[in-house]
Amino acid sequence: MNKIKNSNYILLFALLAFTACQNSSNMNNTSDSTATDSSANTSLIPSAKNFQTTINGKQTNLYVLKNGNMQVAVTNYGARVVSIVVPDKNGNPTDVAVGYDGVQPYTQGGDTYFGAVVGRYGNRIAKGRFKLDGIEYMLATNNGPNSLHGGNIGFSRVVWDAQQPNDSTVVLTYLSKNMEEGYPGNLTAKVTYTVLSNDKLKIDYEATTDKPTVLNLTNHTYFNLNGQGSGTILNHSVMINADKFTPVDSTLIPTGKLESVKGSPFDFTTPQTIGSRANDSANQQIKFGHGYDHNFVLNTNGDINSKAAEVTGDQSGIVMDVYTTQPGLQFYIGNFMDGSHTLKGGKKDDYRTAFCMETQHYPDSPNQPNFPSTVLKPGQQYQSATIYQFSVK
Ligand code: GLA
Numbered sequence: 001m002n003k004i005k006n007s008n009y010i011l012l013f014a015l016l017a018f019t020a021c022q023n024s025s026n027m028n029n030t031s032d033s034t035a036t037d038s039s040a041n042t043s044l045i046p047s048a049k050n051f052q053t054t055i056n057g058k059q060t061n062l063y064v065l066k067n068g069n070m071q072v073a074v075t076n077y078g079a080r081v082v083s084i085v086v087p088d089k090n091g092n093p094t095d096v097a098v099g100y101d102g103v104q105p106y107t108q109g110g111d112t113y114f115g116a117v118v119g120r121y122g123n124r125i126a127k128g129r130f131k132l133d134g135i136e137y138m139l140a141t142n143n144g145p146n147s148l149h150g151g152n153i154g155f156s157r158v159v160w161d162a163q164q165p166n167d168s169t170v171v172l173t174y175l176s177k178n179m180e181e182g183y184p185g186n187l188t189a190k191v192t193y194t195v196l197s198n199d200k201l202k203i204d205y206e207a208t209t210d211k212p213t214v215l216n217l218t219n220h221t222y223f224n225l226n227g228q229g230s231g232t233i234l235n236h237s238v239m240i241n242a243d244k245f246t247p248v249d250s251t252l253i254p255t256g257k258l259e260s261v262k263g264s265p266f267d268f269t270t271p272q273t274i275g276s277r278a279n280d281s282a283n284q285q286i287k288f289g290h291g292y293d294h295n296f297v298l299n300t301n302g303d304i305n306s307k308a309a310e311v312t313g314d315q316s317g318i319v320m321d322v323y324t325t326q327p328g329l330q331f332y333i334g335n336f337m338d339g340s341h342t343l344k345g346g347k348k349d350d351y352r353t354a355f356c357m358e359t360q361h362y363p364d365s366p367n368q369p370n371f372p373s374t375v376l377k378p379g380q381q382y383q384s385a386t387i388y389q390f391s392v393k
Contacts, residue, residue: 044071044083044085044093044095045062045064045071045073045082045083045085046062046073046082046083046099046100046101046102046344047062047101048061048062048064050062050101050102050103050104051075051077051082051102051103052103053103053104055077055103055107055159056158056159058159058161059159060075060076060077060103060159061075061076061162062074062075062082062103063075063076063162063164063170065164065167065168065169065170065193065194065195066167066168066195067167067168067195067196067197068197068198068199069086069087069093069199070084070085070086070195070199070200070201070390071083071084071085071093071195072084072085072193072195072201073099074170074172074193075103075106076159076160076161076162076170076172077103077106077107077157077158077159077160078106078115078116078117078155078156078157078158078160079116079117079155079156079160079172079174079191080099080106080114080115080116080117080156081097081099081115081193081201081219081221082097082099082100082115082344083095083097083099083344084096084097084201084221084223084388084390086199086318086390087392088227088313088316088317088318088392089316089317089318089392089393094226094227094316094318095227095228095344096223096224096225096227096228096313096316096318096320096390097115097221097222097223097228098114098115098221098222098223098224098228098229098343098349098353098354099114099115099228099343099344100114100341100342100343100344101343101344101345105341105342106157107157109341111149111154111156111157112222112336112337112341112349113149113156113220114220114221114222115219115220115221115222116155116156116219116220117155117156117172117189117191117205117217117218117219117220118149118150118154118155118156118217118218118219118220118358119149119150119154119155119176119189119215119216119217119218120150120154120155120176120180120181120183120187120189120213120214120215120216120217121139121147121149121150121183121214121215121216121366121374122149122150122216122217122218122220122358122360123148123149123216123218123295123330123358123360123362123363123364124143124146124147124148124251124252124253124363124364125139125146125147125363125364125366125367126145126146126251126253126364126367127141127145127146127147128140128141128145128146128147128151128182129367130214130366130367131366131367132184132212132213132214132366132375133212135184137182137183137184138182139151139181139182139183140152140181140182143251143252144251145251146251146252146253149220150181151181151182152181153181154181155174155176155189155217156220158174160172160173160174160191161173161174168194168195168196169192169193169194169195170192170193171190171191171192172190172191172192172193173188173189173190173191174188174189175187175188175189176188176189178210178211183213183214183215184211184212184213185209185210185211185212185213185376185378186209186210186211187207187208187209187213187215187376188207188208188209189205189206189207189215189217190204190205190206190207191203191204191205191206191217192204192206196387198389198391199389199390199391200387200388200389200390201387201388201389201390202385202386202387203219203385203386203387203388204383204384204385205217205382205383205384205385206381206382206383207376207381207382208376208378208380208381208382209376209377209378209380210378211378212375212376212377212378213375213376214365214366214374214375214376215374215376215382216360216361216365216374217360217382217384218326218330218358218359218360219358219359219386220356220358221356221388222334222337222349222354222355222356223311223320223354223355223356223357224313224353224354224355225311225312225313225316225318225319225320226313226314226315226316226318227313227316228343228344228345228347228354229343229344229345229347229348229353230315230353231350231353232275232352232353233274233333233334233352233353233354233355234273234274234275234278234352235273235274235275235314235315236273236274236311236312236313236314236355237271237272237273237274237311237312237314238268238271238272238273238274238309238310238311238331238355239268239269239270239271239272239309239310239311240268240269240296240298240308240309240329240331241269241298241299241300241306241307241308241309242261242268242269242296242297242298242299242329243260243261243262243269243297243299244258244259244260244261244296244297245258245259245261245266245294245295245296245297246258246259246294246295246296246297246328246362246363246371247259247285247294248285248288248289248294248363249288250288252288252289252293252363253363253364254295254362254363254364254368254371256368256370256371258297261296264283264285265277265278265280265283265285265286265292266285266292266294266296268296268309268331271310271312273314274292274333274355278291278292278333278352279291289335290335290336291333291335291352292331292332292333292335293330293331293332293333293335294330294331295328295329295330295331295360295362295363296328296329296330296331297327297328297362298324298326298327298328298329300323300324302325302326302327303325304323304324304325304385304387305323306323307321307322307323308322308323308324308329308359309321309322309329309331309357310322311355311357312393316392317392317393318390318391318392319390319391319392319393320388320389320390321387321388321389321390321391322357322359322386322387322388322389323386323387323389324359324384324385324386324387325383325384325385325386326359326360326361326384326386327361327362327372328359328360328361328362329357329358329359329360330356330357330358330360330363331355331356331357332355332356332358333352333355334349334351334352334353334354334355334356335351335352337349337350337351337352337353337354338350338351339351357388359384359386361374
């Protein structure tokens with residue numbers, strides 16, 4: 001009798017355990033962001049075959065980098081970061097980078113620069129002109145009267161050569177020919193993406209030239225730390241380690257001054273939500289930028305061990321720390337996003353649903369003698385590095 005009772009209990013227990021497992025696996029199936037098994041994790045990364053095509057005679061592909069809990073997908077079309085998958089505060093894999101499911105949409109329409117390496121000169125050059133060694137160079141004016149992000153094609157719409165030496169690294173190279181987009185010198189650019197332990201994405205930039213030129217390489221990933229396509233970033237909290245920024249004119253060209261952030265909406269020296277001052281219409285700089293679209297003068301002195309910025313996703317608890325050797329950081333909050341693009345998983349690029357932290361030299365440096373120089377000469381080796389490190393709070 002007792003024996004029968006015991007085996008009934010065992011059966012009941014087994015049934016309860018089985019039902020609990022079923023419920024949790026159903027939950028995992030209802031939404032990407034609650035998935036916990038490793039196959040679901042992989043499914044947040046688009047299929048490589050959607051990136052395999054030939055553009056201008058060159059093969060494009062998707063490279064998936066892994067280290068521990070972190071996965072990053074990169075395509076060699078524009079050296080773009082397509083996905084960054086990290087755990088949120090509950091351990092659920094979350095894709096914090098804006099991107100498309102395949103290579104084709106990256107090639108269509110105006111460039112939004114999603115995830116791209118921008119160059120030869122990231123950010124703006126006034127009136128698309130600069131002088132170097134007494135010679136005036138003319139660039140495409142693709143942003144009002146100015147040149148933006150390397151011109152009509154730039155580095156974001158070319159196919160880079162790619163090599164993946166191991167699971168966590170991809171090395172991309174591109175030869176930008178003399179006078180391509182109006183820039184002098186054959187420039188060889190090399191960008192290495194590495195996923196390091198502790199959920200760090202490191203980007204190393206190198207370049208050499210055979211004639212004096214100017215360059216400013218950066219990465220234009222749009223982040224939403226609550227997950228791509230999950231809604232507004234206005235409640236993210238941001239710290240930027242900068243006492244000054246470079247105020248701009250109405251076309252977003254720096255005036256040349258370095259202005260204190262004190263008492264202004266640009267003071268992020270202590271954490272502030274993005275939205276608390278992003279619509280401060282009494283501030284002319286906010287008006288010119290349609291919100292934040294400004295270069296901050298970092299206090300970090302090019303020290304990659306000193307924190308440049310820290311952002312926290314209000315819902316996910318995901319924290320992103322930024323470290324860089326660069327002197328500036330362009331903070332852009334998706335003021336030109338308009339919901340007209342369909343992102344990974346059918347999400348839309350709605351207004352201010354992502355932000356960029358483009359580590360770089362200051363905009364228009366070739367025309368601003370008081371800004372740190374962006375000139376590269378033959379025999380010199382251009383080198384810079386940026387780390388985006390993820391954790392949870
Ligand atoms: C940069 C610019 C912005 C905008 C975006 C792309 O961040 O500073 O003004 O052009 O690129 O839309």
